Structure formats: C-alpha cells, structure tokens
Amino acid sequence: MTGRELFTEERSGEVVAASFADTPDPRLKQIMTSLVQHLHAFVKDVELTEEEWGFAIDFLTRTGHMSNEVRQEFILLSDVLGVSMLVETINHRTGGTSTESTVLGPFHMTESPVRELGDDINMDGKGIPCLVSGRVTGPDGEPLAGAVIDVWQTNEDGFYDVQQPDVQPPGNHRGLFTADEEGNYWFRSVVPRYYPIPDDGPVGQLLAATGRHPNRPAHLHFIVAAEGYRPVTTHVFVADSPYLDSDAVFGVKDSLIRDVPEVDDPDRAAEVGLENPFRTLTFDLSLLRADQAPPAAQPADAQPTVVRGAPS
Structure with a gap:
C-alpha cells in the first residue's frame, strides 16, 4: 500500500481529484480537480443510474457524430445549456x-x-x-x-x-x-x-424532451x-x-x-x-482599451437587475 486513500462513495470526488496532484500545469490541475469534484457531487445529488449514464454517453457520442465542417452540434449543446453565454460573459466583463x-x-x-x-x-x-x-x-x-x-x-x-x-x-x-x-x-x-437553431439532432431532442x-x-x-x-x-x-x-x-x-x-x-x-x-x-x-483592467466579477449573492421570463 502506498498510503493513498482508496475509492469510496463518500469520498469519491476527493480521491479522484487527488490523482491529479502531480499535474505539471497548475491551471490544468485546478480545472481537472474542480471538474471531478463537481461531477461526482452531481452524480451523488441525482443518484444517477447505470442506464442514465449509458444514455448520456450515447447522447454525447451522437452529438459528436452530428458535428461536421458546417454543423457543430457541441457548440449548440454548449449554447442551449447556457455555458457559451457564461464563458463569454466571464471573459468579457x-x-x-x-x-x-x-x-x-x-x-x-x-x-x-x-x-x-x-x-x-x-x-x-x-x-x-x-x-x-x-x-x-x-x-x-x-x-x-x-x-x-x-x-x-x-x-x-x-x-x-x-x-x-x-x-x-x-x-x-x-x-x-x-x-x-x-x-x-x-x-x-x-x-x-x-x-x-438546428433541432434535427441530439440537441433538438434534448430541447423537445425538456x-x-x-x-x-x-x-x-x-x-x-x-x-x-x-x-x-x-x-x-x-x-x-x-x-x-x-x-x-x-x-x-x-x-x-x-x-x-x-x-x-x-x-x-x-x-x-x-x-x-x-x-x-x-x-x-x-470598445474597452486593451490595457484596461477588466471589471471585477459580480458577487455571487448579488441579485440580477433584470429577470426575464422563463423559456416557453
């Protein structure tokens, strides 16, 4: 035994995150550690079934197969989940x-x-x-x-x-x-x-199902x-x-x-x-000047100034 903690349901996120401890790139280490911890917390929160995880893998596989030189289904997936907008907003405050x-x-x-x-x-x-x-x-x-x-x-x-x-x-x-x-x-x-948006692929099926x-x-x-x-x-x-x-x-x-x-x-x-x-x-x-410091992030507990209607 090396002394490294073994995998358990309760400590799964921490155990897997620790496997990235020797990652040379500090930013990659930060991203992978946080990703694993949040992903494991999500799986535990919803108590994901094996069938659901299998469906998710198939969904992502079909999303990749749908992408080509004129159709990027993964961008559509990022868009409809709001991730594209969040990344854009964080990087261009x-x-x-x-x-x-x-x-x-x-x-x-x-x-x-x-x-x-x-x-x-x-x-x-x-x-x-x-x-x-x-x-x-x-x-x-x-x-x-x-x-x-x-x-x-x-x-x-x-x-x-x-x-x-x-x-x-x-x-x-x-x-x-x-x-x-x-x-x-x-x-x-x-x-x-x-x-x-193109809705004849996996992303369109996701929208219809929800x-x-x-x-x-x-x-x-x-x-x-x-x-x-x-x-x-x-x-x-x-x-x-x-x-x-x-x-x-x-x-x-x-x-x-x-x-x-x-x-x-x-x-x-x-x-x-x-x-x-x-x-x-x-x-x-x-446009902002290139040498202008970006504005600070809004506090996490701050209330938005505008709340638009929910998607219909």
Whole structure:
C-alpha cells in the first residue's frame, strides 16, 4: 500500500481529484480537480443510474457524430445549456462601460467578404430592406477610425448561407467593413428574422424532451475590432421580435435590443439605394482599451437587475 486513500462513495470526488496532484500545469490541475469534484457531487445529488449514464454517453457520442465542417452540434449543446453565454460573459466583463458581448454562435465558420461602406449584403433579394448604421468609439467616446466590423445574419427564410450552399450565394448576408475617420459605418441589408437553431439532432431532442423551443429572436451578429482596443463579439436584437424573453441560447441582453423603425421617404430611400419604405437599425459600439483592467466579477449573492421570463 502506498498510503493513498482508496475509492469510496463518500469520498469519491476527493480521491479522484487527488490523482491529479502531480499535474505539471497548475491551471490544468485546478480545472481537472474542480471538474471531478463537481461531477461526482452531481452524480451523488441525482443518484444517477447505470442506464442514465449509458444514455448520456450515447447522447454525447451522437452529438459528436452530428458535428461536421458546417454543423457543430457541441457548440449548440454548449449554447442551449447556457455555458457559451457564461464563458463569454466571464471573459468579457464590461462593467457597463462598453458594448456587452454575447455568443459567437456556430455559423461564423467562413470569412466574410470585404465590402465598402454602404454596400448591400443582401444578395438574394429577399426580405424587408434595412439600413444598418452606427459608430465605433472607445471608452471616452473617441472615434475609432479604421475599426473593422464583421457582420453576418440569416436570410429572410431564417438560414445562414453555409446552411444552404445550393440555395444561397456564398457570402450572402455577410460583410467585413472598415469604419471611416469618424468611426462611422453603414451598410444595406434586410430586417433580421427570428429562426430556430438546428433541432434535427441530439440537441433538438434534448430541447423537445425538456419542453423547450429551439428559437432565437431576430438579430445581427457583430465582431468589432480596433488596434489598441479589446474586440467585442455581440449581437443586436430587433425590439419587437418574438422570443426575446426565451432565447434558446440565452444570448439576449437588454443593452443590445434596438428598435427598427420604418422610414417612408422616397427621396431618402433613393439616396441610400433602398426600396421605399425601408427600415433603419442604429447600433453604436464602444470598445474597452486593451490595457484596461477588466471589471471585477459580480458577487455571487448579488441579485440580477433584470429577470426575464422563463423559456416557453
């Protein structure tokens, strides 16, 4: 005997965690120790059966088999469990001083085509025309000239171009823009539409079994970066969209919701190159400086400022 404690039900987490004591990488040691302790505590809490654990292993196996170059089922699983949003939020705390982040999502898997300011990213001619514009600034309101704005969204039918390679032209509803000297950007598109995440795989089965819907509210994706500043990955959500209170991936934050009012002005429509009437969406973004210390975490016992409705 070496003196190492043997496995028991009562001390299982501690015994297995101790096996990582000699891990050379301290961060890996911390992660594995905590993971094992929490996992064992979960199994004991629910008294997991052998059949349930076997089903879980099969579920994860099927999730892996469902993943390919255009479909990442594990990202969807992370999203619907709220882990993606939690990791994103922890790593991009703003303290209310810059644009809040949200999930990347599983469909930023191709480079957006480089476009000029004012270009139309709607290449299939569907949808309600919309002028999207805004300004990129630093924490003190300084304009970030040359900021890079990467945008992508679904088409009118609720699909990204990579989901319909035989239907949509490559790069449809995607664009890589560079802000002008005042930090301004603008482009033409269509009003985003709500849509379901892919629900024909294991994650969809999980949602159905738990009485949850697969829908996301209408939004545009943004990644914004500027030299010397922290990039932000975020969305802008349409204010009157369904599912704002029950986003399947928990991505909605109050600060990211915007009205998309209608403009009925033939002269203005002709000026911006859109059919009349059209909609406008204004989304200003603020970035933290790269050398700014991240805000401290909110105390664990602090109450949230907003409690949204439960998923329906």
